[in-house]
Amino acid sequence: MAEKELQTTLQQLRQTLQSHNYQQSTSLLSKAKLALLNLNTLIPRESSSRKHLQLARETLELGAIISIRLKDTVSFTRYFQQLQPFYSLPESSLPHDGSHASKVTGLYLLLLLSEGDYAGFHTLLETLEVAAAQAGIKLEDDQCIQYPIRLEQALMEGSYDKVWGETKREKMPSEEFGLFAEILIGTIRKEIASCSERAYPSIPISDAKSLLFLDSEGSVVNFAKESGWVVRDGRIYFPQQEDDYLSKDILVTSDQVIENTLGYARELETIV
Structure with a gap:
């Protein structure tokens, strides 16, 4: 019964x-x-x-x-x-047969990634790789598992433009993966915001809109206020950092990340 x-x-x-x-x-x-x-x-x-x-x-x-x-x-x-x-x-x-193990596991990897739990992410991934080898399965053929792997690699490289591109619905293995897009884009914004503060004393609001993948200048102003930045005369001014905190390497890396992301965002706007 x-x-x-x-x-x-x-x-x-x-x-x-x-x-x-x-x-x-x-x-x-x-x-x-x-x-x-x-x-x-x-x-x-x-x-x-x-x-x-x-x-x-x-x-x-x-x-x-x-x-x-x-x-x-x-x-x-x-x-x-x-x-x-x-x-x-x-x-x-x-x-x-009939199991959704691939989807559920891929979603859990994505959850770990969105929470910044990289240790948990790699521990689970290593477990999956061992199990796949024992079963004679190629993990690289599993799109639900490869999707969070690609995102993690892009995040580690600082290639935020790639992360942004991967969060487009057509790139996702299934509808459920799209529900993490907002969290991941939020992660990207925080990382880019941190790089921006280190790289420049100020940037135009129009550039910040593209850089942070925001849909309006009003959204940029709100984000700036939440971040403790100063908005004045069409520009965003970042608080001065301690001199010993800003090394040349940090500046160069931040500058490259921002230029790559900003260029991608502008191209995307042109296409749209």
């Missing part, structure tokens, strides 16, 4: 996901997890049947995806952790 009820609930969950009815999704998830408890399959056991394991995995994966749609990263992290025992099961116990 519990299995049939769970299958019906999962079908309804898929429908709410397609229709973006997330309020109903939440109540259905609670119902599905209760059914899993009744089946004693919320955690994989040796006595669990393959069918029950598949139902449990799908329930938790749908929960993870719905959490991302709701921008509930705490809930998403919990679902990701609950899924790990299922993902570690051998193919003979739980076939990989």
Whole structure:
């Protein structure tokens, strides 16, 4: 009885996901997890049947995806952790077919990246690489995993223009990845703002608009005030830094980052 009820609930969950009815999704998830408890399959056991394991995995994966749609990263992290025992099961116990492991794992990597947890990012990536090697799988063929890897590499290089380009919807593996775009662009703005303060005493508001990927000069003024900058006569003035804080290397690096990003932003505006 519990299995049939769970299958019906999962079908309804898929429908709410397609229709973006997330309020109903939440109540259905609670119902599905209760059914899993009744089946004693919320955690994989040796006595669990393959069918029950598949139902449990799908329930938790749908929960993870719905959490991302709701921008509930705490809930998403919990679902990701609950899924790990299922993902570690051998193919003979739980076939990989029908699983969203790639998407869920790629989204978790992106979450770590957006939170600046580079240590966690690389630890998980190393684990994935070992597992892929043991299974004879090429990780570079997995677009959901490669997407956050490309973003991390661009961030480490200071190539913020590449990060900006990757956050375009057509570059993303699925709709869920787009929900991190705002967080990542916020990260870019903070990094570029920090470089700008080190590189120049002031810049025109018009340049700041392109540089920070903001849609209006009013947005630039608001961002400047939040950052503690001074806006006067069409320019943004940065607080003076301590002389010993500004080395030549920092200035050159910051200048290159800003010029590259500003050039890309201007080209983008021309295309649009």
